[in-house]
Amino acid sequence: MFLNAAGCTLLFLLFTCFSVKSLSKENVLTVGLKRVQREHTVDRLSALARAVKSNSFGDQQAVTLKDVQDVYYYGIMSFGTPKQLVNILFDSGSADLWVASIDICTYDNTYCRVHSTYSHNVSQTYHKNGSTFAIQYGIGSASGYVSIDNIEVGQLLVTGQYFGEATSIDTNTAATQFDGIFGLAYPALSVIGTAPPFVNMIIQNVVNESVFAFYLNRVDESTEGELVLGGIDPSHYTGNITYTPVVEQSYWLINIDGMYVNSKVISLNNTAVPDSGTSLLYGPHKYMDEVNTLIGGQEQGGLYFVDCSAVDSLPNVTFVISNTSFVLEPKDYILKVSDGSAVACVSGFVGSDSPSFFILGDVFMRKYYTVFDMGNNQVGFAEALVVTSGGFRIFNMNTVLITLIFQTVYIFLRNL
Template sequence: MNKLSIVVTVLLACLVSHSWAKIARVPLRAQANFTKTHDNIKAEKSILASKYLVEASTSTTATVGKEVLHNYYNMEYYGLMSIGNPRQYFNILFDTGSSNLWVPSVNCLSTNLACQNHNKYNSSASSTYVANGQNVSIQYGTGSMAGYLSTDTVRVDNIPIESQTFLEAVSEPGTTFVDAPFAGIWGLAFESISQGGVTPPLDNMISQGLLDEPVISFYLKRNGKAVQGGELIFGGIDSTFYTGSLTYVPVSVADYWQFEVTALKTQGVAIAKNFQAIADTGTSLIVMPQADYKAMNTLIGATDNGNGEAFVDCDKLSSLKNVNFIIGGTIFTLKPSDYISEISGNGETYCMSIFSYLEGLSLWILGDAFIGKFYTVFDKGNLQVGFAPVATS
C-alpha cells in the first residue's frame, strides 16, 4: 500500500497553572491514489446499518489537545493515538456515531485480512496493561467485529487517559476494514450506547480532569487530496476555523449526538420539518428515511439506480440548486458541489448525490458532507451541538 507522510500536531496548554504549552509533531500515514467506488459506499452503509438499525450484542492537569486529521479523500478522517507503555501507535477513526474504542489484537485470527493489514495491540508488551477478558461483539451488516475487553493507558499524544477499557478485536467483518487506512475506531458518543458497559475515553478524559472544557470540536478540510485533513480538538474550540458565531442546539437524546432540525428546504420547497438528526463524523454521507430520500433527490434532479444510490448528469451540475438546513434559527446551506460526489465504476466516472437512505431509519444522519462545511462543536458539559460555517475549505 503506497502511503504519504503527514504531520499530526498536538497542542497542550495549561491555563490554570500557567505551565508552558507543548507542541508535539508526530508523522501520520495516508493512503494515496484512492478513488471512491460503489463498493466503498456499500461498505460505509453497512457500518451505518450496524450503528443505527442493528442492536449490538455484548456477552491532573487540564489541557487542550489538538489532533490533526488526515482526509481519506472525503470518506473518513483519522488521526493518531497510542495504547500502553511503551506506546503502541494506531491510526484511528474518530467517530461521533459510536462509543467504543477498539483496535486489532495481536491475538486476532491469522486468516483475518483486516486485522493482519494493520497495527495490532500486544498486551504482553505493555507494563500498564490490566486484564479484563469480557467478550464483546459489535454487529455489522456484513458480519460482526468480535473480541474482548482490556484496560491500559490510552493517549492522544501526550494526554494520558489512565485505566481506559477498550476492545481488542480478534475478528473483523468481511472486507469492510481490509483496505481502511485506520486500524480501529474511537467512539465519541455517549456511554448509554457503549457495548460491554465500557466508559468511553472522552468521558474518562473529562472525569480525570484532562481537558480545559468538556467539549470536542471538528474542523474537516474538504479537499479530497489534502495532506492535512483538518483537526479534532479535545477540550476547546478554535474560532479561526469558522466565520460568524456558533449556533447551538440542545441534544435531544443523549445516545448519539442527536438534535432537532427545524426544516430542510430546496427551491423554496420544504422536504422535511421538525425532524431528528445526528451529527456523525464516522460517515461521509447524509442519510435519511426513504420517503425523504425520494423527495430530496427528485427535487435536485437525481435519479435512483435501484440500489439506494441517486445520480445526476455531470454536465448539469451548474444548474442544480442549493439545499438549506434550518437549525436553531440559522440557515446552513449546501451547494451542489457539497452534495454531489464523483465516484468511479465500470471504468467511468459518475456524479452521485450524497443524500442516501437506510430502510427502517427514522432520523437523519449528517455525516462529513455536512460537518465538513460547518465547524462542529460537541459540548458534553452543556449537552448541546454547535455549528458555524468553516472559514476555509
C-alpha cells in the same frame, strides 16, 4: 457510524496523520485528520455503498486527521506502556473504543501485513478484564475481549481505559486504513458498558473543557482535517457558532426545524445526528427520495445519479437548525466518481428508514465546523473555512469502495 444500521454507503474517509498542534489554551489536543478512499457500507457514507448501492479541566489537544478521498477520516493514538501506535477512526456516532488485537494474526495473517495491532503481552500497564464484546456497525463488525490499559492521544494520557481487543473483524472494516475505532458518543450508547475514552479524559481532568470539535477538510484542500479534544480551534471556521441542545444523550441527537430544496419544504420538525463516521447524508426515504427527484436524480442500485453537465444549475438544499439556515450547494452534496475512463455524478443524499432520524455525515460536516459540547449537552455549527475550493472531487473507483457499491457505479459508467 451507527450501530445496527441497515443499507449501503459510499465511503469517503479522512485519514489522520498524527501531528500535534498547540492552541492558545493549555491542555487542548489537536488531532490532524486525513481522508482516505475505501469501500464501506451503511455506516460510513454511511459507506459508498449506502450512497451507491458502515468546570475546568486540565488539557486540550488537536489531532491531525487525514481524509481518504472524502470517505473517512482517521488519526493516530497509542495503547499501553511502552506506546503501541495505531491508526484510529474518530467516530462521533458510536461510544466504544476498540483496536485490532495481535491475536487476530493467528487467524488472519493477511490483516496483520497491512495493519498495526495491539499486544497486551508487551504492555507494562495492561490489566485483564475477562469479558467479551461484539459490536455491529451496519454490515461491519468487530468482536473479541475487553482489556484495560493506558491510552494516549497526542499528550492526553488516560489511565485504566476499558476497550475492546478485536480478534475478529469483518472484511469491509479490515479493508480500511484504520486499526480501530474511538467512539465519541455518550456512555449510554456503549456496548462494552464502560466510560468512553473522552468521558474518561473529562473524569481524569486531562482536558480543559468537555468539548471536542471536528474540522473535516476536502480532498482538494492543502490543509489536513483536525479533531480538537478539550476545546475549539477558531482558525477553522468563520462567523458565529450556532448551538442547539442535545435532545437524547446517547447519540448526539438534535432537533432540526426543517429541510428545504430552495424554498420547497421537504421536512419539518425532525431529529438528526451529526456523525463523523458516516460519509454521506442519510434520512428517511420519503424525504431523501423527494430531494433526489428535485435535483434530477435517477435511481440505480440504491444511489441517485445526476447529469454532470447540469450540476452547476442544481438547487441548494438547506437545513434549518435553531432558526439558522445551513445551506449545502451542489458542490457540497454531489460527488464525482470515476472508473478511470468515465465520470458519474452521485448524490450525497441517501434514503434509509433505519434509523428514523437524519444522519448528518461528512457531506454536511465538511461544510460546517462541528462542536460537540458534552458539558452543556449541545452541538454547535459554524461555516468551515475552506483553504482551496478546487470544485468537485473525482474518486477513483479502482481503490476501496465496497463491492456492492463498486458494481452499481461500474454498471452505470459502463452504460454511459
